[in-house]
Amino acid sequence: MRPHLLLSVLSATALLAQSSTTADPRTFWDNLFRNGQVSFNKEASRLLQYAVSGRKPGSAIDLGMGEGRNAVFLASKGWQVTGVDFSAEAVKQAKSRATAAHVTIDAVVQNLDAYELGRTKWDLIALFHMHAWFHESRLNVPRILVEALKPGGLLVIEGYAGDKGDYQTNELLRSFASLKIVHYEDVRDEADWAPGEKSRIVRFIAEKPDLNKAP
Numbered sequence: 522m523r524p525h526l527l528l529s530v531l532s533a534t535a536l537l538a539q540s541s542t543t544a545d546p547r548t549f550w551d552n553l554f555r556n557g558q559v560s561f562n563k564e565a566s567r568l569l570q571y572a573v574s575g576r577k578p579g580s581a582i583d584l585g586m587g588e589g590r591n592a593v594f595l596a597s598k599g600w601q602v603t604g605v606d607f608s609a610e611a612v613k614q615a616k617s618r619a620t621a622a623h624v625t626i627d628a629v630v631q632n633l634d635a636y637e638l639g640r641t642k643w644d645l646i647a648l649f650h651m652h653a654w655f656h657e658s659r660l661n662v663p664r665i666l667v668e669a670l671k672p673g674g675l676l677v678i679e680g681y682a683g684d685k686g687d688y689q690t691n692e693l694l695r696s697f698a699s700l701k702i703v704h705y706e707d708v709r710d711e712a713d714w715a716p717g718e719k720s721r722i723v724r725f726i727a728e729k730p731d732l733n734k735a736p
Contacts, residue, residue: 551610554588562713565594566649568724571704572677573598579644579671584633585651589615589626596624600645603627605636634658638669645675650714652680652687663696672731676700682707682723693725700727 569591578599583592586604588611596602596619604626606612612628619626629636633654638646646666648655655662666676676697681687694705704726712720 547607547609550608554608554610554614562716563588563590565591566679566713568679568704568726569594569647569649569677572675572726573600573645576675579674580642581645581647582638582643582669583647583649584636585649585654586615586628587611589618589628591647591649592626592628593618593622593624595645595647596626597622603629605629605631605633607632634660638665640668641671643669643674644671645677646670648676648678648680650680650712655680655688656686667697667699667729670729672729672733674729675703676725676727676729678723678725679713680723681712682721684721687721688723693723697725697727700729702727 573595578595579601581592581595581600581602583589583595583602583604586592586606587608589604592602592604592615604612604615606615607630609630612630615626616628619628633651646669648666670676678693682689690707694702702725704724706724708722708724709719710722711718712722
């Protein structure tokens with residue numbers, strides 16, 4: 522969970538410039554979360570709620586979980602949840618949120634490039650507003666995400682679209698052509714990272730085909 526934040530004292534553009542030039546990005550984001558300057562939706566993503574509605578809980582991972590709103594929501598619905606973020610302060614707050622909600626999550630402080638996602642391990646992978654990692658990672662992100670999903674598993678992605686560094690038109694459809702597209706929209710709507718403001722957003726849900734399942 523990174524770019525395009527609305528801050529009380531920093532514009533989104535200034536935030537991006539500062540975070541990209543700071544010598545220690547972890548310290549930058551730790552301080553940002555610690556100071557409570559981030560303005561974003563504290564409730565679970567509506568897209569994620571829609572994606573798991575009526576679905577049997579399983580193993581889920583939230584990559585770039587921030588303060589844990591989506592990870593805690595999934596845990597409350599019976600999912601076995603791992604949340605990963607490189608900000609120790611964000612992970613600390615996610616653990617506190619889980620405790621307050623009386624649920625358990627496995628909260629990990631780790632850079633996503635260094636985290637081992639595994640193969641055919643997850644029933645659900647969530648990637649919210651992590652388009653910077655998607656594009657800048659040294660890894661082949663689409664490939665590792667697809668490989669990490671179990672057959673029948675869901676990939677749920679939401680992020681900004683259109684601008685440099687954001688998801689581009691139909692990019693996710695091309696990147697995950699091997700998956701079954703369940704939901705896709707490219708719209709102007711209120712973003713979780715910018716409540717009260719219209720932004721161009723891509724919302725994407727896809728399922729990994731289960732080749733052993735009878736049609």
